[in-house]
Amino acid sequence: MIPAVIAAxxxxxxxxxxxxxxxxxxxxxxxxxxxxxxxxxxxxxLRGPASAYDAWIVTGLxxxxxxxxxxxxxxxxGFLAGLAAFLLAHVAYTVAFAGVTGPVSPPWLALGVxxxxxxxxxxxxxxxxxxxxxxxxxxxxxxxVMLGAAWLLAASRQDAFGLQVAMGxxxxxxxxxxxxxxxxTPGAGFATRAVGLPVYYAAQFLLALSVGRA
Numbered sequence: 001m002i003p004a005v006i007a008a009x010x011x012x013x014x015x016x017x018x019x020x021x022x023x024x025x026x027x028x029x030x031x032x033x034x035x036x037x038x039x040x041x042x043x044x045x046l047r048g049p050a051s052a053y054d055a056w057i058v059t060g061l062x063x064x065x066x067x068x069x070x071x072x073x074x075x076x077x078g079f080l081a082g083l084a085a086f087l088l089a090h091v092a093y094t095v096a097f098a099g100v101t102g103p104v105s106p107p108w109l110a111l112g113v114x115x116x117x118x119x120x121x122x123x124x125x126x127x128x129x130x131x132x133x134x135x136x137x138x139x140x141x142x143x144x145v146m147l148g149a150a151w152l153l154a155a156s157r158q159d160a161f162g163l164q165v166a167m168g169x170x171x172x173x174x175x176x177x178x179x180x181x182x183x184x185t186p187g188a189g190f191a192t193r194a195v196g197l198p199v200y201y202a203a204q205f206l207l208a209l210s211v212g213r214a
Contacts, residue, residue: 002046006205009039013201021193029072036201037068044208053214056096057207063089064204071179079183080135086176087139090146093172093207097149097165100214104156111148118144121177128184136180147173161213168206175200 013036020029044058067085070078118140129136150169154162178196182188 002043002209005039005042005046009036009201009205012036012039013198017194017197021197022190030069033068033072034065037065037204040201040204040208041065043205044211047209047211049211051212051214053096053100054211056092056099057211060089060092060096061204061208063092083135083139087142090142090172093169094142094146094149097146097153097169100157101149101153102156104152107151107155110151110155114144114147114151121180125180125184132184139176143173143176161210164206164210164213168203168210171199171203171206175203 012032016029016032016036020032041058041061044054044061047054049055049058063085067082067089070082070085072078122137122140125136126133147169150166154166156162175196178192178199182192182196185192
């Protein structure tokens with residue numbers, strides 16, 4: 001069942017990219033994005049969530065679903081609503097990761113790369129943020145903590161589950177950078193969405209598939 005759901009998501013995502021994003025057809029974007037995002041919720045449900053980790057991951061997925069729909073709008077209000085939903089999703093994921101992280105020697109190199117990347121991202125976008133400066137800084141801080149928590153989990157577990165979580169969190173982080181580029185970089189076109197959306201959905205499906213594995 002789960003492979004069939006993922007296959008449906010790939011087909012729906014392809015249609016979303018081509019008809020919705022490339023051609024900017026809003027009446028296509030809304031239903032296809034809702035359908036594609038609902039599928040990672042379905043995957044999590046099919047995995048049979050049972051633990052506290054699972055509950056927090058599902059919470060993050062639901063918030064991400066809400067953020068997906070909010071970001072279809074090109075208005076500032078929609079962007080802020082999406083930003084808030086995704087910020088809370090990152091918080092939920094952080095709580096999930098922290099709850100199953102055991103004693104660990106911190107992976108200082110990975111944490112240093114994450115921090116340096118976030119600082120570089122902030123410095124790159126800072127001149128273009130305007131009134132969005134405060135919310136974006138808060139968001140960068142939250143996603144940085146989320147990604148660090150994922151890599152701490154991976155370092156403590158050193159198994160396939162930990163690697164899956166770290167990869168999902170990393171892809172989610174990278175997809176956020178694509179959203180920021182689209183929002184704050186003049187002339188950012190279809191290529192940004194063509195990369196960012198598949199990366200985003202890969203992240204969410206990886207995290208959904210981690211349900212029941214902690």
